[in-house]
Amino acid sequence: MLRLSFATGTEPGKWFTRYREYTSHxxxxxxxDDALADVLAGSADLALARVPEAGDPRIDDTFHMVRLYDEAPGIAVPKDHILAEMGETVNPADVADEIVNYRIPDTGVVDVQAVRDALQIVAANVGIVVAPRPLLKVLSKRQVVPLALADAPSAPSPRTFIALVWRKEDDGEVIQDFVGIARGRTPNSSRTDTKKKSARAKSLAKQARRTGAVKGKKSVSKQTLLKRKKGSQRGKRR
Structure with missing residues (x-):
């Protein structure tokens, strides 16, 4: 069995479905909120983790890490805010005077519970929240609108990315099959345990198809000859 912990704000449902369909694991x-912590605690084999662009000091050389995709920064505003009505990418200058309930720290380490708490204040029509946009989309309620946030030229928002992280000592087929699926492999190309034909089996199947085709041609040829023979005999009787 594969025990997988996934970070809040990720939506890996399609990978889970394919993993169950393509493998027997x-x-x-x-x-x-902190998927990597589950791996460190031993309650998970594989983490779909949110990692700061500068790296996570907990991920040392005893771990494997596969980077999957980057997260863009976002901003959450009250649903009645003028920016929410415009529904466009927000420039930092547009919210320079707003109360900031939460902002991604310079370390890039996102406190998910702090984001939840801050969004409750935004829902009360007070201030804004700056966090990874995928996380804001998942956590925002009806009273909150998550939008894209442009970088300030002098102070870009710290970046995060999503990666698969696991201990090297736990590496094996069960984990590698999921890694392959997350990286876009299909049943024909992934390292799943689906039974595939060997080169010899493929060769024998090809020979069988050829033999069948030849037999079919011979059968047709005999029928044609018989028809011709009968036709010639009728002509002689006349």
Whole structure:
């Protein structure tokens, strides 16, 4: 069985479905604010983790890490805010006077619970929240609108990315099959345990198709000859 912990704000449902369809491995999943912490605690084998662009000091050379995609920064505003009505990318200058309830720190380490708490204040029509946009999309309620946030030329927002992280000592087929699926491999190209024909089996199948085709041609040829023979005999009787 593969025990996988995925970071809040990620939506890996399609990977879970494909993993169950393409392999015979059992899969147990759990949503976590800090997916890597579950691997460190031994309650998960694989983490779909949010990692600061500068790196996570907990990920040392005893771990494997596969970077999957980058997260763009976003901003959450009250639904009645003029920016929410415009629905466009927000420039930092447009919210320079707003109360900031939460902002991604310079370390890039996102405190998901702090984001939740800050969004409750935004829902009360007070201030804004700056966090990874995928996280804001998942956590925002009806009273909050998540939007794209442009970088300030002098102070760009710290970046985060999503990666698969696991201990090297735990590496194996069960984990590698999921890594392959997350990286876009299909049943024909991924390292799944689906049975595939060997080169010899493929060769024998090809020969069988050829033999069948030849037999079919011979059968047709005999029928044609018989028809011709009968036709010639009728002509002689006349």
């Amino acid at each position: 059992e899969l147990a999943t759990a949503d976590a």
